[in-house]
Amino acid sequence: MDAMIVDLSKSGLEMFLKPHQVELLRVVWAAEGQIDSRTAWRHLLVREQHHTRSRATVINFLKDAAANGWLEMVQEGEKGGEPFLYVPSKNFPCEASFTQELAMNVVKAMGDLLGVTFMVKQRRVVEWTPPN
Secondary structure, three states, X not given: OOOOOOOOOOOHHHHOOOHHHHHHXXXXXXXXXXXXXXXXXXXXXXXXXXXXXXXXXHHHHHHHHHHOOOEEEEEOOOOOOOOEEXXXXXXXXXXXXXXXXXXXXXXXXXXXXXXXXXXXXXXXXEEEEOOO
């Protein structure tokens, strides 16, 4: 996973991603089956109404999300246009699993920063060992 900036003034996934990126992930998670970048882009335009995002922005984010393992990219056989379809990855089939993984990464990073070891059980911190 690439380095991420945490914006503590936001909540949820918007602490880590831009609102349009969160919306694009939600479109893929909600799709029944595969979704192409054009469909995701159109959804985003309808959702944002007054904002205009380029299709290239959508394609680049979806490709980055696939490279990070958040989504899976399936090659489509058609010629012309962007030849990929996107589906949720096996590791992150829904928003909840993705959010939990991000939270666990933050807990681990904070522990590393502070020299603290956290014991996590069923996705909850149940014990921690302070630094010596």
